[in-house]
Amino acid sequence: MIVAFHKPYGVLSQFNKNPDYPDQRVLGDCGLPEHLHPVGRLDLDSEGLLLLTDDKELETKLLDPKHGHRRCYLVQVDGQPDDLVIRELEAGGLQIKGGVTKPCKVKLLGEAPSLPERDPAVDVHAAARSSWLKMELTEGKNRQVRRMTAKVGFPTLRLMRISIGDLQLHELKPGESKLLSPEETALLFQ
The missing domain is CATH 3.30.70.1560 (Alpha-L RNA-binding motif)
Known part of the structure; x- marks a missing residue:
């Protein structure tokens, strides 16, 4: 399973809360399933396309520098x-x-x-x-x-x-997410 998420500014790319900053928004506050984990990250002050998955093999393929995605x-x-x-x-x-x-x-x-x-x-x-x-x-x-x-x-x-890859953010609004189809998943590797 791969979910594309338009991460808004001010949201941490993680599910766990920092006890020192309990009001800080995290992925769980955006309604995303907590059994998924982010593929890479976008900083707190960055926005845009963030992928989440439960597939460790896919995560490795996308993040390993030797693949040059x-x-x-x-x-x-x-x-x-x-x-x-x-x-x-x-x-x-x-x-x-x-x-x-x-x-x-x-x-x-x-x-x-x-x-x-x-x-x-x-x-x-x-x-x-x-x-x-x-x-x-x-x-x-x-x-x-x-x-x-x-x-x-x-x-x-x-x-x-x-x-x-060739997967574009364009139709997702900040805070929106969607489950990727097999065709959309293939775009990641083109």
């Missing part, structure tokens, strides 16, 4: 990166916490994508000077996208994962 993100950054910065991100070799990055695909978008409102919204002053990137990675180091953009001088303001 694509993950695509829309990234709002503080500032206006130029072509040199884009090439630096794409080339790989950035020294970040967790290791050295592999090459990836990065595209500077001409306009902001149409996304659901985030609560809380990105600071209005930062948003006014921001730009959007589309980044496709085949690895998933801890807070990797945020560390990459910060390393090149453009901190991430908003981060949304929009696809894993």
Whole structure:
């Protein structure tokens, strides 16, 4: 069983509550079955496509770096990166916490994508000077996208994962989930 979930901002990618932060939202608060476990994670301050499964073999196939599964993100950054910065991100070799990055695909978008409102919204002053990137990675180091953009001088303001493999998030609204069909599951491995 694989469930696709549109993780909202401010939800931890786990089921267990932290006793120090009892009001912190977790996956169980979103009505997801607790016998499933997240495949990878999205940080508290990240949004988008999160998979949950009860299939350990599938989880290994999707997370093991040797398989190089694509993950695509829309990234709002503080500032206006130029072509040199884009090439630096794409080339790989950035020294970040967790290791050295592999090459990836990065595209500077001409306009902001149409996304659901985030609560809380990105600071209005930062948003006014921001730009959007589309980044496709085949690895998933801890807070990797945020560390990459910060390393090149453009901190991430908003981060949304929009696809894993060829499986797209587009029809799910924040907080919604759905059981994947066999055809949708196959998209993960294309």
